[in-house]
Amino acid sequence: MSSLHLIETARELVADDKGLLAMDESTPTCDKRFAKFGIPQTEEARRAYRELIITTPELGESISGVVLYDETIRQHKRDGTPFLKIIAEAGIIPGIKVDAGAKAMAAHPGEKITEGLDGLRARLKEYAQMGARFAKWRAVITIGPGIPSRACVEANAQALARYAALCQEAGLVPIVEPEVLMDGNHPIERCLALTEEVLHMVFDELYSQQVMLEGLLLKPNMILPGLACPEQETVNEVADATVKCLLRAVPAAVPGIVFLSGGQSGELASARLNAMNLRFRGRLPWALAFSFARAIQQPALEIWQGDEAHVSAAQQALVHRARCNRAARRGEYDAAMERIRA
Ligand code: 13P
Secondary structure, eight states, rough: OOHHHHHHHHHHHGGOEEEEEOOOOOOHHHHHHHHHTTOSSHHHHHHHHHHHHHTEEEEEGGGEEEOOHHHHTTTTTTSSSBBBHHHHHHEEEOOOOOOOOOETTTOOOOOOOEEOOOOHHHHHHHHHHHHHOEEEEEEOOOTTTTSSSSHHHHHHHHHOOOOOOHHTTTOOOEEEEEEEEESSSSHHHHHHHHHHHHHHHHHHHHHHHOOOOGGGOOOOOOOOOOOSSSOOHHHHHHHHHHHHHHHHOOTOOOOOOEEOOOOOHHHHHHHHHHHHHHHHTTHHHHHHHHEEEEHHHHHHHHTTTOHHHHHHHHHHHHHHHHHHHHHHTTTTOTHHHHHOOO
């Protein structure tokens, strides 16, 4: 597979002010979210929910790519049409989550290491044959007393780089996701310092393992105070801290940065992304886009509640969040966009 093809896909994923929709919740995570609303935790309910998402009218106007899960990439609409066909017809690029989850790290209480490298080459080959053009791997770093350890950050950075190299070999654009969690009572400065350190280690490993930066996307957390921190910075302060961190640590060769939402509300995630694009317009080497799961899906899931009669209303809520985030890429998002809808 030529490098040109990887570069083109990476650029396409952040072109035209669009972004990604992550719908790759593993079965346990998806079931947990369903359980909150009393939705049956069955393969059919998960299939119906994912059908709702990908058949949302006009989704492709704001969404360039969707991240699927192994169960989902093989599923069909109720009428028998493969999901991959629906996604292609919507002009959306299919991607696939390939990590096997963040597991407790031996000898490191409270810390996690992401598994999934064994057999990855064969799995990537199969997904590429099915039509996937990019992949995703999430590493999780927890802030707490005495953690993260250097061992945890290094091991996760190395796994991310090994995954990324295998993806590029298979012709898939790797989305490299080192997530520093927002849980905790730490101040924003701690998130900034730690995320900077994590990103330096990740790019060091990517360099060692000869991953081509032009053919990947970075999926980081925004720089935020801990959820339980008494001092919560403004939208503009978060935007400034996030861009400061990324300018220090992310090489200019990377075509795009697609943020995770990490548990922020849809409105806050849009407002913060908007502030970054508005305040730094024309001054950044990479596109600042999104790859949200909860910040796009949450209102739709709440409306759907597993009821066929609510599908259309849920789809409207979903496409609304997608449009808000496209507007945020242009620095044109405004809280008024939420009021008009309400
Ligand atoms: P959230 O936007 O809900 O954090 O999910 C993004 C994601 O893909 C996590 O891996």
